[in-house]
Amino acid sequence: MRSVYLWVPLALFAFFAGLAAYMLTQEKDQFVESTMIGQPLPEFALDPAYAGLPGAAKADFTGKPRLLNIWASWCLPCIAEAPQLEALQKQGVEIVGIAIRDRPEDVANFLAKYGNPYSRIGSDAISEVQLAIGSSGVPETFVIDGKGVIRYQHIGDIRESDVAKLLAELEKAR
């Protein structure tokens, strides 16, 4: 019996070495998820990001579910998701944008080039609202219900395959 106990430390070592080796081969999850899901939006009122559309505030999120899209004109994946946002808007989804660290002329250029699916765009020059809702990058898209509660977070650009999921989450938030 004693000799069996002697192998326990080696077995433990082998287990942890194996675990470490396995974890090294796994892809690292780079995303930091917001822990604000289920929480109401924080108070905010942002100035318009450019002259063409009104700014964005917490008070805009009443009555029906909407998408809150965190983006920027300098963000390359935001170009990739532009067609999907347009498709969502065509299906009757209202999309409120928040432009992170952006300039009015850059916002206007981006929208002229890649389309404008937004009903409002607020300008967040110091990432204040972004930090307040637990978003850690651009682009990110949140589903906000008719009472202003954050219901779902999509991290990264919206691919064609994500559109159905977002529509379902919007329906669930109704």
Added chain:
Amino acid sequence: MIRFVLAAIIALLALPVAAQDSMPPAPYAYNQLADPRLEAEASALMHTLRCLKCQSQSIADSDAPMAGDMRHQVRSRILAGESPDEIRRWLIARYGDYVSYEPEVSSTTWPLFVAPLLLLLVVGAVLLRRLGKRRSDAEGGDVA
């Protein structure tokens, strides 16, 4: 010569920079607070908060624009009278424990704090038994 001019033009057109914003940093991203005591508090806190864009650095160590915006939050909140603990809790409420480098006892981390204590107890018990046994062996030997 023509090659050199061409190379210079291409270098000046440095395109990779286009993926960064061109906005000036937030007011308190690179400016210290005027009160040295408050700045020391802010600095100590910033060294224990994780940069979300560059996850192996603290926001004090990072030049990412988002880290600058987080430093601005820390300094302006300290200036407004919030305590470092309140600011840490504000961030943890948004990003989870992950944002803080200061380990906290929570429902997922408690084994980390309990395990060393348990190990110490086990080691202590084993030691006591062994030492006690040796002593009684020695006493037994004296009698014999």
